[in-house]
Amino acid sequence: MISSKIKYIGTVILSLLIIYSCQKKEEIGVNPYEGGKEPFGILFTSNRADPTTALPGEVVRVSVRGLKQYENKFDLRLNEVSTEIVTLSDSTADIRIPAEVSSGIVTVIMNGQIFYGPWIGIEGKVSVDRDYKIVNGFNSTVMGILPHAGGHIVVGNFTDFENELQGGKYLTGIHYINSLGQTSNDMDFRRRSNSGISSIVRLSSGEFMIGGFFTEFSKRKVDGIARLLPKGSLDTTTVAVINPFPEDKPLDGLDTVSSFNSGFINGLVSKVFETPDKDIIVVGSFTIHRKIDYQYSSRDNRRYVNTRVRNVAKLKPDGKLDSTFNLNNSGLNGFINDAVCLKDGRIVIAGAFTNYNGKSVRNIVCIKPNGQVDDSFTNVGGTDLPILSLTYNPTNDKLVIAGAFKTYGGKANNGVVILNTDGTEDQSFKMGDLDGESPNYAYKLNNGRVLVTGFFSKYNGVRRSGLLILESNGVAKQEYNNLGSFAGIPLTITETTSSLGNPAILLGGSIFSVDGYNVGNIVKIEIKN
Structure with a gap:
């Protein structure tokens, strides 16, 4: 039955291709560009800027032909931020790095047409640790990272790491990497799991x-x-x-x-x-x-x-x-997206639900060590929409929730709220405007700053592509927000040190690229104090 259906679909597709090709033969000689816009002769002649990285306020040269004749008639941008042209010649443009901008591509916009130039890295206190040896990473989602014996035990839905899977080797669900990000034989998981591992605790x-x-x-x-x-x-x-x-x-x-x-x-x-x-x-x-x-x-x-x-x-x-x-x-009447365990043994669960064991709760609930709902936490109130991420840092004893919600406890917010362990909001932090978009993950670091990721492109009107390192009050300082676009959804984080000994985070999840670098669902990011 299935085989016959496949043959039938194949015949239909073949017939359509024959009909389409016959129709196209009648159109030979038609100019495919007729009606298009006139070319301007603008061309970037090098995919590298000079220098390739710079600080805000510094001048960088890009090689581009054809701009001089259109002086004052085009917009030159860096990561979609309009940029001052210091000097313009027939073959180059010297541009000044804007005061607030993240790493990105230079573009020229002329009469509705876009011309793409080189990538310019913006220097600051945040960078991808390129000395960490991970290249291809894991072939699927990382769901947990546990520091252990100088390295990290990683669990998730993966079946391979760094394309090392060969005959007689087992890599499903759990793997141990050393401090350099390389496979280590210090742990022996034997034949490992037959499917994904979502959580690990020592x-x-x-x-x-x-x-x-x-x-x-x-x-x-x-x-x-x-x-x-x-x-x-x-x-x-x-x-x-x-x-x-x-x-x-x-x-x-x-x-x-x-x-x-x-x-x-x-x-x-x-x-x-x-x-x-x-x-x-x-x-x-x-x-x-x-x-x-x-x-x-x-x-x-x-x-x-x-x-x-x-x-x-x-x-x-x-x-x-x-x-x-x-x-x-009766449990929950919806879905669990995340859960954490507090120092005192209470469990906080977040997701998309309105009821737990007969009690009315709104997307977040705290359970006491005896299994009963902690009414003092729940009575503070929940969110108007589901919570995507819930994290807890025992060092500063703070929880952070993130998602598309617009209220917590009846008070307006922009999708990220820091909570005390009694469920009340930490009023010292105020999430800024994400231009209509929403976050998917947030975590309060040991130093008090707050990591936020999501599919947003702006923060308080400034171009920020998917990753923020905010001050404890929610302000985004330029020096901590210099990274380019972040593509992915984090699911786990651990604080560590970079190859130079500076503070860093190891971030895992479904993560594809950071600051122009392809990553395999795990990345180390240095965050200097």
Whole structure:
């Protein structure tokens, strides 16, 4: 049936191509440019400016022919910002870098036509760390970055890193890179997961807990959650199981299984956290917790004990479900986009929902360590539209929410709000105008500045292409906003140092390019003090 349908579609397309080609034969001799605009003879003769980078106020020369004859009749711009022409000749134009501008391309606009010139980098305190050795990066989304032993454990939906995947190598879902951004063998994840990993946390015991979409790790059955040993391999144990054929297969009475006997189905695990009392909190879209009863299981057939638990669950260190926490509750009536764990063990969840366990909430809710809603946090009020990003920095004890919303707690804002841990707004920060666009991610750095990304092109009327480093009050200083366009959606961040020892951030997500450089879903950005 499908094969016949494909053949039919192919025949139709072939017929249309024959008809179209016959029609085109009748038009031979027609000037394809007839009616077009007259050419002006403007041409950039070099794709490099002199110098290639500069500070605001400095003069840069670009090689361009044909402009002199149209003096005062065109607009020369840098990253779409009108630029002063200091000197103009038949072959060059000396331009002064505007006081407020980010890295970008020089263009000439003449009578509605655009002529593209070289890229000019704007110097400042923010730059892509080109000494970090990542070139091709990960082939799909990075969802978590965990600092560990001088390097970083990276988890996500990827299956390859730096095109290193070859026969006998396993790279799905989790990878360890050293301080230089290169693959390190200091961790051994064996055969890794069979699908994406969305979250990782290091436990106080030195082991790791991971959560995600996977159903296997190292070829062992798990359902969205697993515990790894300090070196990265799955924590396993040997259990006695039913052996249906003891005479033919005497070894089938024992099985090596995941030591953490817990799993979640009917949805995904988004986040895993360790609480101050060393329990595990799991957040996601799941509705069922399951464990395996090995007493009535064989190697090939498992007996599962299922318990209804929706969106949030608490597990003991051995994987046993905490029956006093959020059991048989209705959960959320919408979608989770993000979640964080505060110092005191409370969990804050954000996304697109209006109800949690029968309580009215607006896209954000705080859950106490006993599983109950923290009414003092929720009563402050939520947002009028969904929250896309929720981040928490334990160093300054601040949360940041970002999205297309225009109000929080009934008060107007521009899609980014810094919150205290009681749910109240930090009034010292005021997000500026994004010219009708909205942010997709925000985070308050250790030094108090605020990172904001999104699909915006302006901030308070100044050209800023998708990435902002704002002061603690929301002001965008030129020296921290010199980077060119940012294309992508961050999902995770960790603060580190650059190759020169300056403060830096390692940003992961679905990230394609930053400041003219292609990046593979992970990038290190230096942010000098």
